[in-house]
Amino acid sequence: MSPVLSGILQLVALMGALTLAYRPLGDYMARVYGSDKHLRSEKLIYRLIGADPSAEMRWPAYLRGVLAFSAVSLLFLYLLQRLQGVLPESLSLGFTAISPDQAFNTAASFVANTNWQSYSGEQAMGHAVQTLGLAVQNFVSAAVGMAVAIALVRGFARSRTGDLGNFWADLVRGTVRILIPLSVVGALILVACGAIQNFAGIHEIGRLTGGTQQVNGGAVASQEVIKELGTNGGGYFNANSAHPFENPDAFTNLFEAFLILVIPFSLTRTFGRLVGNVKQGYAILATMGLIWLGFTALMMWTEYAHHGAALQAAGGAMEGKEQRFGVGASAIFATTTTLTSTGAVDSFHSSFTGLGGGITLLGMMLGEIAPGGVGSGLYGMLVMAIIAVFIAGLMVGRTPEYLGKKIGTREIKLAACYILITPTLVLGFTALSMALSSPPESILNTAGNSVHDSGAHGFSEVLYAFTSGANNNGSAFAGLNANTPWYNTTIGLAMLLGRFLPMVFVLALAGSLAEQKPVPETAGTLRTEKPLFAGLLVGAILIITGLTYFPALALGPMAEGLS
């Protein structure tokens, strides 16, 4: 079997598995968020929190819940890292406290569902930080994203009310009923294939030629599975999902890609169910799926073609890739992780072909909506859908509507603010980093010492870092040494602002939609469940992203690809 055929078959198998999971998982999630019954274990949790899970919240109250929970999480994770040095050896593995700027960066990163890592896990973070801190945020930051998406969906589904549900109930249900059960099953599948799951800490094992070697032990599989399922991406090891203890073979590799995609895609079914028309969900699904498939096909093509002087000399794009995965599986994983705000990597994007690196960048620049992060992908795509019906409305001169709600001045303003946030953060911070004298010293692939000598790839590294941060992806063109006070601080800010400012606008939008009374469908209503609309939506996404980032892409990956 040729490697190309094997790559295509893996892609087909992945799509088949996602199709099988789509209905049952999507319907199950709709029942979870739509039900007014509480499990007994959940009631206990609500009692401990001191919250009434049945109390409806208007959008400002919902937002305050999101922000309060995230602020406390940020502080807790920061302190946990700062106090690592005084924790008992069994919890810290003897690792010292994390420096203030890096601890801020890491706390922001995990609370914002980004999992950008300026540290390398196996030599810096002990059991307590990994398991009590980072792994917990992998669950709850994902549950927060899903909660906000569900609140927006309720905004479409409900009328003449401002009520969006209860944040605490959505947070707890997403964690307890969706993420944890799937994680337990997924973690055991990973262990059965060879991922590790122990608390052995750093210990010695033998070597064939004599002597010993030190290896890490830890709760790796349990963290690996939620890292993918919650579209988080922060690896236990520095090599992330390329490390054999995290991702032992080609089956787990495809399984992990499945875990990354399954909730974001299936949430479109949940959306369709909750707004009472599953076809509306299919249109969103088709849009997401089309972009994901197109990007993946392009990535496989360029990686198999292996352009670039060094890759041509080697005879293949295997630098920074594992033998057990090969080029095809690595290409699938790369587009999957960058189109979903995950950022886990099974191969290193910095060593991809120039075009391949550009595809990973562009994937993030789309705003993580194809299919995007858990929750954030759905609300990001629904905001784009609002922009698309607005454009269509302008073309025919009608007040735009979507799902029976008028898209008026207020809605368009909120949607426009939403789509402007991340480009502002990405381009602003990149420009600042290139303009200042010292930050560019961090660039690895430099020909000389000054930024002017670092060439297109050096610029791409910086652009990639801020794109990854502001879009809450977390993968890295790891050539950049980002563990400096400048990058730790600015990327930390980009991650927090890129996560929580959009949520403000999404929840305000949800509140505004929920207050409206529904407009009846007429012959002139744009049919948003039809293929024509999906096509319009794909076009709107590509044009908006293209116009925003084309100049920056021309300076980096395109210059590299053409040289």
Next chain:
Amino acid sequence: MNISVRSTARLLGAGLRALLVLTVVCGVIYPLVVTGIAQAAFHDKANGSEITAEGRSVGSERLGQTYDLETKDQDGNPLPDPKFFQPRPSAAGPNTENTRHKLLVSGASNLAADSKVLLDNVERRRTDVAAFNGVSPSSVPVDALTASASGVDPDISPAYARLQAKRVAKANGLAAAKVEKLVEDHVDGRVLGFMGEERVNVLGLNVALKKLAAKG
């Protein structure tokens, strides 16, 4: 003012209690349950798939290791041991933080596809591997010329294993045909016939090779 301060404090209190409860659920109960089941059902795998040979631990099946001589070249780099099959090049390095441990920090070179450094590395590796194994430079496969993603890639391609067979046989005083057969026995196909790439686990192969050499 007082009311808003009080309500903010109450909200943050609820957030803190929610975080603590969820930390117990997701950060204590969940990993302990998974570890418990994993240790009971998949004990060896959960603990790192260690291989024992000649009555002692020789490493993990999942992790690549080096097979070098004591002697070093003029740059201070260890020379590969001709008696063993060699793994892929690695960009992993020693730990730089918390240095009382002696860890190998996993990772890749991150060098760009058009990087001059990577181009030089590839050309140097091609010459070195060809000379070391006594084959023509054009026959060296790509996995022998490029550093892996993890730096501890446990596998090499069947092509790279076959290329090394003659040299390994000679260094161990074995018949080439015997070692070539050993390589073929250790080729793992794609998972389920189509996932990933064909590969040879280097530690598994070298353990079997040592056994063969001991028998003579």
